[in-house]
Amino acid sequence: MLELRGLSRHFGGVKAIDGLDLEVRKGEIVGLIGPNGSGKSTTVNVIAGVFPPTAGKIVFEHQDLGSLPTHRRLQHGIARTFQNIRLFGQLSVWQNLWVAQNAPGERARRGFVARWLGGQTGVRAEIAELLEFSGLAHKQDELAANLAFGEQRRLELARALAARPKLLMLDEPAAGMNNEEIGQLRDRILKLRAHGITIVLIEHVMELVMGVTDRIAVLNFGQKIAEGTPAQIQADPLVRKAYLGGI
Amino acid sequence: MDFYYGLAQTMGIHTLLGLSAYIVLLTGQVTMAQAAFFAVGAYAAGMLTVLGGWPILPALGAGGVLGAATACAVGFPALRVKGLMLVVATLAFGEGVRLFFFNFDYQVAKGDIKVGPLGGEGFRQIRYFQENGWTTGEAMLFIWGFVVLAMAALWWFDRSRYGAVLRAVGEDELAAQSVGVNLTAVKVSAMTVGGAIAGIGGGLYAHYTTHIEHANFNVLLATFAIAYPIVGGLKNVFGTLAAVVFVQAFLIEGLRFLGDWRNLLFGALIVAAMNLRPYGFLGGRRA
Numbered sequence: 062m063l064e065l066r067g068l069s070r071h072f073g074g075v076k077a078i079d080g081l082d083l084e085v086r087k088g089e090i091v092g093l094i095g096p097n098g099s100g101k102s103t104t105v106n107v108i109a110g111v112f113p114p115t116a117g118k119i120v121f122e123h124q125d126l127g128s129l130p131t132h133r134r135l136q137h138g139i140a141r142t143f144q145n146i147r148l149f150g151q152l153s154v155w156q157n158l159w160v161a162q163n164a165p166g167e168r169a170r171r172g173f174v175a176r177w178l179g180g181q182t183g184v185r186a187e188i189a190e191l192l193e194f195s196g197l198a199h200k201q202d203e204l205a206a207n208l209a210f211g212e213q214r215r216l217e218l219a220r221a222l223a224a225r226p227k228l229l230m231l232d233e234p235a236a237g238m239n240n241e242e243i244g245q246l247r248d249r250i251l252k253l254r255a256h257g258i259t260i261v262l263i264e265h266v267m268e269l270v271m272g273v274t275d276r277i278a279v280l281n282f283g284q285k286i287a288e289g290t291p292a293q294i295q296a297d298p299l300v301r302k303a304y305l306g307g308i
Numbered sequence: 309m310d311f312y313y314g315l316a317q318t319m320g321i322h323t324l325l326g327l328s329a330y331i332v333l334l335t336g337q338v339t340m341a342q343a344a345f346f347a348v349g350a351y352a353a354g355m356l357t358v359l360g361g362w363p364i365l366p367a368l369g370a371g372g373v374l375g376a377a378t379a380c381a382v383g384f385p386a387l388r389v390k391g392l393m394l395v396v397a398t399l400a401f402g403e404g405v406r407l408f409f410f411n412f413d414y415q416v417a418k419g420d421i422k423v424g425p426l427g428g429e430g431f432r433q434i435r436y437f438q439e440n441g442w443t444t445g446e447a448m449l450f451i452w453g454f455v456v457l458a459m460a461a462l463w464w465f466d467r468s469r470y471g472a473v474l475r476a477v478g479e480d481e482l483a484a485q486s487v488g489v490n491l492t493a494v495k496v497s498a499m500t501v502g503g504a505i506a507g508i509g510g511g512l513y514a515h516y517t518t519h520i521e522h523a524n525f526n527v528l529l530a531t532f533a534i535a536y537p538i539v540g541g542l543k544n545v546f547g548t549l550a551a552v553v554f555v556q557a558f559l560i561e562g563l564r565f566l567g568d569w570r571n572l573l574f575g576a577l578i579v580a581a582m583n584l585r586p587y588g589f590l591g592g593r594r595a
Contacts, residue, residue: 109486111482130485130490131482131485131486132485132486132488132489132490132491135486135487135488136488140486140487141486143482143483143486147480147482147483147486148480148483149475149476149479149480149483149484150479151475151479152472152475152476152479156472156476157476159469159472160469160472160473160476160484160487160489161487161488162469163487163488163489164488220487221486221487223487224487224488
């Protein structure tokens with residue numbers, strides 16, 4: 062479904078990603094792990110079109126994404142969340158999801174004026190469903206900025222889902238969460254997979270990564286140093302070395 | 309009474325100017341070009357009634373359309389840059405438009421006199437209201453009709469999904485893009501709507517002062533345009549109206565008795581107001 066071929070992104074002399082090859086198949090949950098600064102977030106940003114790759118190709122559903130801008134990539138079905146939460150703080154929870162009603166075909170399906178007014182039942186039902194999924198229905202009129210940290214993470218996930226993506230990239234969704242919240246996140250991720258959404262998961266919380274992913278790719282200094290099932294990765298000496306420093 | 313009518317006219321026109329910047333500020337862009345769109349509308353509408361013999365409404369409409377077209381044309385290149393660079397770019401554009409009108413001659417003989425814009429001399433005798441026997445009060449109501457219309461339209465706009473999208477772009481462009489918002493389309497359309505409002509405001513201004521010249525549309529006017537929504541707050545359109553009343557009725561007219569001291573106090577009071585209400589009179593996001 063998603064294929065990275067020799068992907069590189071350099072910032073001046075820094076090679077944030079350096080010749081990365083990665084394949085994500087439909088319906089998979091692929092973990093992307095590695096030490097801080099190993100190029101995980103940069104990979105997500107390049108796939109999302111925040112900045113263009115220095116070299117290499119991103120192929121999504123047999124189509125080279127080239128230099129498509131971010132909002133057009135969403136139309137192809139690629140959505141993401143951010144490592145540092147980026148909500149629209151001065152909009153209500155409901156409005157955050159309203160703004161994100163940009164699923165492919167939405168324009169044709171609802172017509173410009175209906176989308177604009179957005180008051181009709183279809184949109185409302187979909188937003189209600191997202192609120193239900195993320196457990197935020199009782200908070201729908203609160204400003205996003207006033208939500209608790211865990212709630213903000215949930216809202217960001219719901220906002221990314223509003224476009225009904227095929228591929229969802231989660232950038233450290235469990236950062237700062239307690240064990241109970243991580244358990245709920247895990248359930249949500251598995252539910253999404255059951256809905257047929259392919260997921261790329263960047264995470265430092267190993268119990269989550271090892272628990273939900275089908276495959277894991279390990280990055281270090283912008284290069285892939287290992288790839289395999291969670292069990293294979295746990296046993297890999299190179300990975301241990303990158304994480305623990307030569308023990 | 310005419311004094312109050314005159315003041316009300318000025319306030320109405322400045323409210324339109326402020327509203328034209330309000331919608332652009334919602335997207336987080338600071339524009340110094342609103343005086344230029346205002347000038348385009350003023351000259352266009354004035355020329356159409358004086359030289360073309362058009363009635364006022366279609367002339368104002370044409371002023372609005374031209375203001376919008378100018379804003380749309382300048383929006384595409386200008387909105388590629390952000391922050392201070394956008395301020396500089398729009399400032400340069402505004403000065404360019406002013407200098408264009410400084411050099412713009414298009415006079416036509418009408419009876420014994422020549423009418424039309426005459427470069428630095430300006431454009432005199434835009435006397436549609438007087439020729440058609442409108443009283444100052446009627447002209448004032450006419451202007452405020454447009455103000456109410458513009459405020460109602462923007463109020464409704466704000467509450468539509470489009471309004472939420474504008475505010476989302478103003479808060480976080482990257483996040484807005486990542487949920488599928490086309491930044492260029494949103495920013496340029498906000499600028500275009502702002503240009504239309506400024507153009508109509510300019511057309512009204514030309515007809516109520518009867519004499520316009522390039523110096524009316526300088527940087528100071530552009531500064532006023534963004535100052536109103538910022539001082540008033542971006543919560544809703546009434547912030548802009550409140551700021552216009554504060555500045556025009558209180559600071560400018562109310563303190564006139566202070567003579568030269570007024571100018572000193574003017575700046576100090578704006579600073580004081582911003583310190584007491586950093587998010588504007590009515591609150592809302594910081595611009």
